[in-house]
Amino acid sequence: MAAPMQFIFPSCKLCYEPSGDRRKRKNQSITRQRFLQKHQKCLVTGEHGSGKTALLFQCAISLAQEGHHVTLVTPTKFQSLPPAVEGATTQDPLLMKRINIMYFQDRPALIRYLSHLHTKAPLPHAIIVDDIDYYASHPQAADLPSSVSVLCSYLVDAVTFVSNKRAQSEDTDADDCFLLASIGCSAQGEFQVPHVYRNFLTSELHITSVDRQENIYQLTSQSNGMPRNDCIITYKLGQAIKVLDILTGEEAFSQLTCNTQEGDGHG
DSSP states (O other), X not given: OOHHHHHHSTTSOOEEOOSSOGGGOOOEEOOHHHHHHHOSXXXXXXXXXXXXXXXXXXXXXXHHHTXXXXXXXXXXXXXXXXXXXXXXXXXXXXXHTTEEEEEOOSHHHHHHHHHTGGGOSSOOSEEEESOHHHHHHSSOOSSHHHHHHHHXXXXXXXXXXXXXXXXXXXXXXXXXXXXXXXXXXXXXXXXSXXXXXXXXXXXXXXXXXXXXXXXXXXXXXXXXTEEEEEEEEEEEOSSSBEEEEEEEHHHHHHHHHHHHHHHHHHO
């Protein structure tokens, strides 16, 4: 589950201890292949101002650096490029040519684009959607679960089409297409119709603020809204995103257990 973090924080050498028999636990470098195979559809959740847009943009930059084409969908035009992760590749013009930034104002416009994705060239290796909840509610729908379900279905169908198209190619090293989307949530990690989103976006990264620490956040992997013991990255938002700490394996599990117990105590 920690794999997407390697692309969001490319300057970090992320390793983790997989769960299971201790004899089988050993550090494993997280690779693009593991990411594409295990985390083809990932949701990033976090409060407003926690750096979701910047983290998604960094993921796009990391993939573009490897020669991949990325479609980045956002409802708001960038006045300036989001801050980069400290130590990561700079956002140079040649790299940006591989990132197709699409500004769609509502759900029908995004769905129209996805419906005609098969006519686009080159096909993207990744579709990244910032503020997917914005598109779910614009225009406002009488039945939000149905609106989210339809939107997510189009997104999943798009990445499935691209993946199948590559599988039929003569390129044996062709990668699948994957989907990464962000959604805003409360300080308690709550957002509307989570079960619908998680039905389609089967892996999740959650951002939480660190108590009494301004602009400091933690990124953790989750399953069905519950923390896993893979990896915790603590970072600080500023002109650049600075990594403060990385916990993996059993260290991460101990930290998550401690945080859970503290939260129960305050409840």
